[in-house]
Structure formats: structure tokens, C-alpha cells
Amino acid sequence: MTGTVLNVASVLVGGSLGLAFGNRLPERVRGTVTAALGLFTLAIGVRLFLQSEEPIIAIGSLALGGLLGEWWQLEDKLKSLGAGLEARAFDRICVGHVKPGGGTDRSQRGKPGGSRLGAGAVVRGG
Numbered sequence: 092m093t094g095t096v097l098n099v100a101s102v103l104v105g106g107s108l109g110l111a112f113g114n115r116l117p118e119r120v121r122g123t124v125t126a127a128l129g130l131f132t133l134a135i136g137v138r139l140f141l142q143s144e145e146p147i148i149a150i151g152s153l154a155l156g157g158l159l160g161e162w163w164q165l166e167d168k169l170k171s172l173g174a175g176l177e178a179r180a181f182d183r184i185c186v187g188h189v190k191p192g193g194g195t196d197r198s199q200r201g202k203p204g205g206s207r208l209g210a211g212a213v214v215r216g217g
Contacts, residue, residue: 113121143149160166 116124138151140146
């Protein structure tokens with residue numbers, strides 16, 4: 092239970108920091124941080140793989156999972172689900188008279204001058 096609480100707290104803190112300061116960092120720095128986190132995750136995975144008593148099971152699981160995921164087209168389905176949830180959440184946040192607003196309209200079309208997070212923050216008051 093402690094691990095779950097720690098995980099939730101770290102995601103909330105990290106996500107909040109990313110929302111607060113992410114746009115202030117240059118794209119190059121954001122890319123470097125993302126790459127560093129990816130390498131760290133890879134290192135943990137390699138370490139756990141090397142400690143495994145049955146590495147053939149890990150290899151077989153990865154291969155089988157990859158094949159089934161491609162066969163069932165899981166990535167496409169998850170992308171579609173995510174897009175649907177994002178649109179639904181945006182509709183629930185931007186209600187009533189705010190929807191026709193310029194910033195909201197620009198953010199939905201992906202044009203400069205508005206973002207979904209920015210529009211949501213305006214609607215919620217911060």
C-alpha cells in the first residue's frame with residue numbers, strides 16, 4: 092500500500108511540476124530530461140532481467156505480448172480510447188458559454204494562441 096501511495100504522490104507532484112514549469116524549459120532540455128528518464132527506466136529493466144532466474148520466460152513474454160498486441164491492434168485502440176477520453180473531458184470542463192470562445196476554438200484546431208490546458212485553467216479559474 093505504501094508503494095501505491097508513493098507512486099500516486101510522485102505522479103501528482105511530477106505532473107504538477109511539469110505543467111507549471113514544462114513550457115518554460117527549452118525543447119532541447121525537455122528532450123534531454125525525457126531521454127534521461129528513458130535510460131534510467133531501461134537500466135532498471137536490464138538489471139531486473141539479469142537478476143531473473145528464468146530469463147527465457149521474460150523473453151517469451153515480451154515476444155508473445157508484442158505479437159498479440161500487433162494482432163489485436165492494441166496501440167491503435169488505446170490511441171482511439173485516449174482521444175475519445177480527452178475530447179470527453181474537454182467537453183465536461185468547457186461547458187456552456189465558454190465553448191464558443193476564441194481561445195477554446197483555437198485550441199481545438201491546434202492553432203497558436205490557445206491550448207486545451209490553458210482553456211481548462213481559465214474555465215476552472217486557475
